[in-house]
Amino acid sequence: MRLFHARGYDAVGVAELGAELGIKPPSFYAAFGSKAGLFERTLRRYAAGEANVFARARAEGGDVATVIGRTLALAAALYPGQGGTAGCLVLDGARNSADPEAQALADAAKREGRAAVRDFIATEAPDRADALADLVVVTMMGMSAAARDGADRGRLERVAAMMDRAFRRELSGA
Amino acid sequence: MRLFHARGYDAVGVAELGAELGIKPPSFYAAFGSKAGLFERTLRRYAAGEANVFARARAEGGDVATVIGRTLALAAALYPGQGGTAGCLVLDGARNSADPEAQALADAAKREGRAAVRDFIATEAPDRADALADLVVVTMMGMSAAARDGADRGRLERVAAMMDRAFRRELSGA
DNA sequence: GTTTTTCTATAGTGACCACTACAAAAAAAT
DNA sequence: ATTTTTTTGTAGTGGTCACTATAGAAAAAC
Numbered sequence: 001m002r003l004f005h006a007r008g009y010d011a012v013g014v015a016e017l018g019a020e021l022g023i024k025p026p027s028f029y030a031a032f033g034s035k036a037g038l039f040e041r042t043l044r045r046y047a048a049g050e051a052n053v054f055a056r057a058r059a060e061g062g063d064v065a066t067v068i069g070r071t072l073a074l075a076a077a078l079y080p081g082q083g084g085t086a087g088c089l090v091l092d093g094a095r096n097s098a099d100p101e102a103q104a105l106a107d108a109a110k111r112e113g114r115a116a117v118r119d120f121i122a123t124e125a126p127d128r129a130d131a132l133a134d135l136v137v138v139t140m141m142g143m144s145a146a147a148r149d150g151a152d153r154g155r156l157e158r159v160a161a162m163m164d165r166a167f168r169r170e171l172s173g174a
Numbered sequence: 175m176r177l178f179h180a181r182g183y184d185a186v187g188v189a190e191l192g193a194e195l196g197i198k199p200p201s202f203y204a205a206f207g208s209k210a211g212l213f214e215r216t217l218r219r220y221a222a223g224e225a226n227v228f229a230r231a232r233a234e235g236g237d238v239a240t241v242i243g244r245t246l247a248l249a250a251a252l253y254p255g256q257g258g259t260a261g262c263l264v265l266d267g268a269r270n271s272a273d274p275e276a277q278a279l280a281d282a283a284k285r286e287g288r289a290a291v292r293d294f295i296a297t298e299a300p301d302r303a304d305a306l307a308d309l310v311v312v313t314m315m316g317m318s319a320a321a322r323d324g325a326d327r328g329r330l331e332r333v334a335a336m337m338d339r340a341f342r343r344e345l346s347g348a
Numbered sequence: 349g350t351t352t353t354t355c356t357a358t359a360g361t362g363a364c365c366a367c368t369a370c371a372a373a374a375a376a377a378t
Numbered sequence: 379a380t381t382t383t384t385t386t387g388t389a390g391t392g393g394t395c396a397c398t399a400t401a402g403a404a405a406a407a408c
Contacts, residue, residue: 008270010184014396024357025397035396091319095269096182110323131332134325138333141323142316145265149284149315151308158305159312166340188366198387199367209366353406361398368391376383 001042006084009039009094009102036101039093043109046089053078054117064124065171068117068136069164075140076156079147087144113137125171132170139163175216180258183213183268183276210275213268217283220263227252228291238298239345242291242310243338249314250330253321261318287311299345306344313337 003012003020014035018028032038050056057070079087090113094106114137121136122129143156177186177194188209192202206212224230231244253261264287268280288311295310296303317330 007272011270011272013394015394026358026399027356029397030355092269095266095319095322096185097270098181098185107323130329131336134320134329134333135336138316138320138325139312140316141319142312142314145269145315145319146308146312148269149281155305155308159308162305162309162340162344165343166336169339169343170336187364189364200369200388201386203367204385349408351406351408353404355402355404357400357402359398359400361396363395365394366392368389370388370390372385372387374383374385376381378379378381 001046001089002083002085004039004042004093005046005081005089006086008092009035009097009099009106036099036105039102040105043090043093043105047109047113051078051089052113054113054120058120064121065164065168067120068167069160071117071136072139072143072160072163072167073157075143076160077153079143079156080151080153081147086150087148088140091141091144092148110137121171128171132167135163135167135170175220175263176257176259178213178216178267179220179255179263180260182266183209183271183273183280210273210279213276214279217264217267217279221283221287225252225263226287228287228294232294238295239338239342241294242341243334245291245310246313246317246334246337246341247331249317250334251327253317253330254325254327255321260324261322262314265315265318266322284311295345302344306341309337309341309344 003017014025014028017035017038018025021028023031028038032041046052053074054067054071057067057074060067060070062070075088081087090106090109094102097103097106114133117136118129118133121132125132139159143151143159146159147156177191188199188202191209191212192199195202197205202212206215227248228241228245231241231248234241234244236244249262255261264280264283268276271277271280288307291310292303292307295306299306313333317325317333320333321330
């Protein structure tokens with residue numbers, strides 16, 4: 001997971017993935033079927049863990065604005081990463097990949113994440129849920145890209161705080 | 175330029191670039207020196223043309239809030255692209271590239287663009303210029319990523335309009 | 349202890365990568 | 379018209395990619 005997260009799907013080879021796991025290519029293919037097979041598992045584990053900042057924010061309760069603000073703050077804390085694993089694996093892991101299978105897997109994970117945010121927002125603002133979900137998703141994509149380009153936690157948190165205010169303002173009615 | 179923009183630096187080969195230009199590999203290397211050499215030229219042409227939405231927005235005049243709002247609106251109109259060339263070449267062209275030279279070239283272009291925005295914002299809000307520039311850059315990165323993932327012009331313009339309001343609010347003093 | 353089965357390592361598959369040596373053709377110069 | 383220079387196409391360089399055939403080692407069954 002670390003390698004995919006740090007360098008993206010295409011830039012890491014099967015031999016290197018095997019070395020990280022302590023296995024050789026034949027065992028790799030016996031275990032995962034293909035490079036994309038491991039990527040799919042990796043995405044699943046990633047989205048099921050602490051990287052799902054929206055799920056974590058929602059678990060603590062609160063109204064829509066509170067949960068979204070907490071989501072952005074958690075993303076700002078998470079995205080700088082460590083050991084080169086910056087940004088979000090789902091949002092940027094298959095960016096510019098030449099492999100359509102990897103793109104499709106990441107795309108499905110993104111759609112799932114966006115749908116969860118959209119449906120949650122819809123509980124308070126059903127007719128503006130799409131627009132507000134786009135605002136949140138675009139913000140998270142931007143924060144992930146900025147983190148990948150070296151933005152540290154302080155800068156991301158500053159942006160997250162401004163976006164929290166923006167979201168509250170938009171939610172409460174233009 | 176079209177190929178780099180549509181698929182990213184790594185995913186397009188020299189043979190294919192030559193075919194697009196109507197030349198064979200040896201002529202390609204005589205003309206550009208290397209694949210990264212063409213990428214550098216491509217970035218320069220891109221940033222010197224209509225893709226530099228901030229320069230275009232600034233050329234029309236107005237105060238900081240007006241120019242930034244116009245910048246975001248122009249980006250929303252440009253980023254959906256055509257023929258697969260979605261998003262911004264500078265912001266996403268070398269994303270996840272395995273070639274450090276391509277990354278460095280894109281990085282330099284990004285820093286240049288951010289500095290221009292920052293310095294412009296500093297003419298009205300010198301002590302908040304960094305934070306506000308981050309807000310603008312993160313927004314544009316997010317819009318570029320969203321466009322690459324298939325967001326159409328309508329959705330991007332909706333986000334741009336909300337971000338315009340957010341920027342105005344932040345600029346006028348939290 | 350012998351046999352059978354499962355696993356894994358070595359080594360290599362063809363395909364594609366950025367890049368180039370070389371020779372033929374076109375252009376320029378004398 | 380001949381020579382020199384530049385340009386270009388053919389073909390191939392070593393390297394790396396995802397992926398696999400085969401054979402030997404470990405483990406399980408009897």
